[in-house]
Amino acid sequence: MAVVRWDPFRDLSTLQDRMNRLFEDAGRTWRTDEPAATTSWSPAVDIFETEGEIVVKAELPGMDRKDIWLHLENNVLSLRGERKFEKETKDENYHRIERSYGAFNRSFSIPATVDEEKIRADYKDGVLKIVLPKKEQAKPKQIKIATE
Numbered sequence: 001m002a003v004v005r006w007d008p009f010r011d012l013s014t015l016q017d018r019m020n021r022l023f024e025d026a027g028r029t030w031r032t033d034e035p036a037a038t039t040s041w042s043p044a045v046d047i048f049e050t051e052g053e054i055v056v057k058a059e060l061p062g063m064d065r066k067d068i069w070l071h072l073e074n075n076v077l078s079l080r081g082e083r084k085f086e087k088e089t090k091d092e093n094y095h096r097i098e099r100s101y102g103a104f105n106r107s108f109s110i111p112a113t114v115d116e117e118k119i120r121a122d123y124k125d126g127v128l129k130i131v132l133p134k135k136e137q138a139k140p141k142q143i144k145i146a147t148e
Contacts, residue, residue, distance in 0.1 A: 041083070041100030047108065051140075054114065054132040058106070061126035062099070068128060070121055072110065077130070079106045 021042070046057045058079060060068060068081040085101035110132060118133040 041102055042104050042106060043079075045079075045106060045108075052134055054110065054134070056108065056128075056130040056132070058128040058130075059126065060123070060128050063126070065123050068123065070130065072116060072119065075110050075112055075114075077108045077110050077132075079108075079128070079130075080104065 044059045048055055056077065056079075060081065060083070063081060063083050067083070068079070071078045071080075080103070082103040083101050113134050114132045115135045119131065121128060121130045123129075
């Protein structure tokens, strides 16, 4: 297990992002009659890199595979979709709506070292996993130093 150095500013940045989303959602609620949970959302995403690939994992619980759209163009990976609010009961019977619904659009810059022909995506248990393999020449190679 790798040791990760604690950065207090990372926690503050996360808090600021959450506060910004809270105020944005509240602003949308004032302008519409819909609850904040049905106006806008953005799925949580983890991006990490191994020696041979870049992996993107997005949390998309409760979504159908056909409602998710992936596109890569000009080294920008776009993830779009919509989680629809399906009313199983009347509005007055709801006590609380906390899950977020609606359309989302996320875009990420991807390095030119990605082999676009070998990209693969898998959607299982509400998590979309996108694997972006690196091109062979992009992988670091050890150079041996000859001795005389």
